[in-house]
Amino acid sequence: MTIQFYKYQGTGNDFVMIDDRDNKYTDITEQQVKHLCDRRFGIGADGLIFLRNSDDYDFEMVYYNSDGRTSTMCGNGGRCLLRFASDLGIEGENYSFMAVDGVHFGVVDDEVVSLQMVDLKDIDDLGNDVLFMNTGSPHHVVFTDSLPADDFVAVAKSIRYSDKYAEEGVNVNYVKVTGNNLEMRTYERGVEDETYSCGTGVTAAALGADFLKKTKGDRLKIKTAGGNLELSFKAQREGYTDIWLTGPAEKVFKGKVKL
Known part of the structure; x- marks a missing residue:
């Protein structure tokens, strides 16, 4: 064939x-x-x-x-x-x-x-600037002052295969926030490695930053290893709607x- x-x-x-x-x-x-x-x-x-x-x-x-x-x-x-x-x-x-x-x-x-x-209704606050949410795919999001360097894949893999997530898997994101700009790295389940970019991960990072009040406004710029993306959204009492990923x-x- x-x-x-x-x-x-x-x-x-x-x-x-x-x-x-x-x-x-x-x-x-x-x-x-x-x-x-x-x-x-x-x-x-x-x-x-x-x-x-x-x-x-x-x-x-x-x-x-x-x-x-x-x-x-x-x-x-x-x-x-x-x-x-x-x-x-x-x-x-x-x-x-x-x-x-x-x-x-x-x-x-x-x-x-x-x-x-898709609209996002639920965000689980796991404490210490760590969130879990499903933006079309499940994401564990860690906000940090500096992104992990050479050990990122090993650190992310330990989370992905932890008892909490091992059965269904999870994508792991580390995010640094500077003003209204985000920089991030993502480990994706299914690929089982770091990818240059992840659209649902970018969505999770941006909405998570707003949820934790680390940013202001409804339009954020996100830098990934593969380039720059933008996320716009509307924050509602019941969650987030009108979410657009652009790049x-x-x-x-x-x-x-x-x-």
């Missing part, structure tokens, strides 16, 4: 994209996904995304982590999928699509792609691969 694929990246978070509107690849296996995402023997990516038809929306997003398993929402993947849809000629600058965590809306222009994230997303290359 030969597959036409496209490679996209959003602030260094990279994905294999496949146009599957004719449902050719619905029986893809965990091992095949893992192979495609392998950086030495495959194409190389943090995840794989299928764009499929939807009866009620412009398209559907089906996302796999690089470990081959279907996963929860990926914010940068959603932004890259919006760019992919636009490049495929799916009409419109404003899109709606179905993902595992519900309906998302997006806007594509020449420079950036904006994705509306670059672009095609890297396309090709064909045999499975």
